[in-house]
Amino acid sequence: MKYKEGQAHFRKRIYKLVNILYDIGRPVLKIYDISMKIREGMLVYPGNPNPRITRYSKIPRRSTNESLISLGSHTGTHVDAGLHVSNSGYTADMIPLRSFMGRCRVIDLTHCGNEIHGHDLKGKINRARIVLLKTNNSTKQYKRFRKDFAHVSMDAAKYLISAGVKTMGIDYLSVKKFGTDDDVHALIINRMTLFEGLCLRDVPGGQYTFLGLPLRIATDGAPARAILLKET
Ligand SMILES: [Zn+2]
Numbered sequence: 001m002k003y004k005e006g007q008a009h010f011r012k013r014i015y016k017l018v019n020i021l022y023d024i025g026r027p028v029l030k031i032y033d034i035s036m037k038i039r040e041g042m043l044v045y046p047g048n049p050n051p052r053i054t055r056y057s058k059i060p061r062r063s064t065n066e067s068l069i070s071l072g073s074h075t076g077t078h079v080d081a082g083l084h085v086s087n088s089g090y091t092a093d094m095i096p097l098r099s100f101m102g103r104c105r106v107i108d109l110t111h112c113g114n115e116i117h118g119h120d121l122k123g124k125i126n127r128a129r130i131v132l133l134k135t136n137n138s139t140k141q142y143k144r145f146r147k148d149f150a151h152v153s154m155d156a157a158k159y160l161i162s163a164g165v166k167t168m169g170i171d172y173l174s175v176k177k178f179g180t181d182d183d184v185h186a187l188i189i190n191r192m193t194l195f196e197g198l199c200l201r202d203v204p205g206g207q208y209t210f211l212g213l214p215l216r217i218a219t220d221g222a223p224a225r226a227i228l229l230k231e232t
Helices: 002-025 154-162 182-191
Strands: 029-033 052-057 066-070 078-080 101-108 130-134 167-170 193-196 206-214 221-231
Touching: 078 206, 154 182, 167 206
Parallel strands: 101 130, 130 167, 167 193
Antiparallel strands: 029 221, 052 066, 078 193, 078 221, 101 206, 206 221
16 A cells, blocks of 8 residues: 555646646736736826725725726727827727737837937837836836926937837836927827837846736727737
């Protein structure tokens, strides 16, 4: 009996070893969460409402905990819709699902200035339909609002469109220069799907699979959970 138990134990160890060797040869999927955490007191664009999370049903008074969530449509990581820049613009629920997923290029622009230009992007798109711009905002993060955040210039917006980019994202709460450049904002929103408020600090430049799903809601923008997948 003891001999048999020993045999079974040995067999288990062999199986374990075989599985480990099998895993070594297989690609491992690395997942990056590139979404801001939604919480009260988080950084919002000046003039936007602060998120409120109120527990209206509490255990033990009631059988469940439930909360009322109050958010601006451009809170944290979000998608912008046409209605944001025009009363006749499309709403977030109308954006086709295919804009929210696919092969993606993260372009490292952390050593560029605050104004991203077309020449900064030259040769870096590699026919990607989804492009995320990692600027020096990622180094500074979302600690406090800075008016001098890195943003996209008109010639960079035009470069992205002419390169066939369908979805773009940036690592700040706005894509355009603070207080101006409304035409850049409108051009990007009308010609591409725009994600703002991405967290790219820990993401090296390169190729990924992007997945960013905003809430299906008929508004001028919608908060989204965005991730990047990388086979290593
Ligand atoms: Zn927005």
